[in-house]
Structures are given as C-alpha cells and as structure tokens.
Amino acid sequence: MAHPSFSRLRRFRLALLSLPLLACTAAWAQAAPPQASPATAVPAPGRHMIAEIQVIPRPAGTADDRYKHVDAAIAVIQASGLRYEVHGMGTVVEGPPEKIWPLLQAVHQATLEAGAERTLSLIKVSGSAQAGGPSVDDLVRKFRK
Template sequence: MSLALLAGGASFAQQPSQPPRAAATPPGHTIAEIQVIPTPAGTADNRYKHVDAAIAIIQASGLRYEVHGLGTVVEGPAERIWPLLQAIHQATLEAGAQRTLSIIKVSGGAQAGGPTVDDLVRKFRK
C-alpha cells in the first residue's frame, strides 16, 4: 500500500491481539506484502479513502499484519492469504478508485518451520 499508507494515521499497525506462535510454522505458512496504488488515492474529503478501505479489509481478516509506509505485510495460511490479496485490491475499486495497481510479494514454503515476520526482523527492532 503505497505512500498513501501513511494516511489513516497508521504508519505502523499490528493486529492487536495475537495468539502465541507455535515453535514451528505449519506447512503452507505464507508471508505476503501488498502495496496498492489506487487512482485517485482518495477523495477531496478523505485524501486516502481508497487506501483506508484496503487496510480495513486487512484489519478485518484476523490475520497478523503490519502496516508500513510503502506496503502492508500479512502472514498466515496460504489458503487465507491469496483470497485476501484479491479482496484488498478489490476494496480500493469498491471504495471509488478509478483504477488500482497492486504490487505483491509472496513467500511460502511446502515444509513446516518457515520464518515468520518476527523471525525476519526481530534483530532490527528496538
């Protein structure tokens, strides 16, 4: 979710209540990052309305997520991530965007024990 992610007052957000993570992630655990670039990003009254609609879909998913300035990272089972990515893209159009470009990166593994977002960034957080 492009620089427009800085809208809605969230340069960083995380699912408020997170279940404890198991020692190893299950097979099919997926990490995805999505950046949506709707045109326009919002309306005269709400500058980032279309981006906010996309973030609302992520928040409602119940999956672990982090909103960043240039995209949002979501993690969970692949069978929930893939439909969510489509719903995020569609939400911007349903909110009134004329067009939307979504840039998506996805990482997943066939075996259990793949990394989580926390595993990948823990040493860089203070």
C-alpha cells in the same frame, strides 16, 4: 512506412523467443505429479506464507479523505483476523496460503469498491512447502529497537 519484411521478422523472433517457454512448460507438465481433485484437496497443516501488498489506487482518496481508497484496503486486512503490519509503503500479512491468496484479491478489489477509478497492486509473496516457516518477527527482530 515499415519495410514489408519487418512484420515477418518480428513474428519469427517472437516464435524463437517462445520456444524455450514452450519446452519448459511441456517438461513441467510431464514432471508434475497428478493433482488431487478440488473436492479432495486438503491444505497441508502448518504451511505459512508471508505477503506484502502495496495498493496504488487512482485517485488515492477523495478531497475530504486523502487516503480513503487505501484505508479501505487496509480495513479488509484488519477484518481478516490474520497477523499484519502496516508500513509506509505497503502492508505485510502472514498466515496460511489458503487465506492469504483470496485476501490479496479482496484487498485489491476493496480500493475499486471504495471508489478508485483504477488500482495497481504490487505483491510480494514468500512461502514454504514445509510446515512452519519464518514469520515477520523472525526476519526483522534483530533490526528492531
């Protein structure tokens, strides 16, 4: 049996760990400019985002189609109309953030709708507050043959 003060000590440690987080959250909330209402929010023109998503559905497919659930995720990306590259360990897609974020959710969901029992999605996102931003080509051109 655990020592009776263990749970009290654990709660104290957790409280101490959460203090900096609460302080940062409060400081951020005070410093954040007022947000526009969703009805009046207009995406900034020219904003660019690069995202890489790797879906890891379980199972990855069926006996007849080994990668059925992964292929369903890639099909969603293909149908998006955004520029993308399929790689061995994930797919990179680029475009405006207002299209990328919902796409990432749809890609994850597609594996489940294709029959996967569960799915883990690993996502990397790079964006810029300024217009433009690097493309995948800009980042890898010198390494391609």
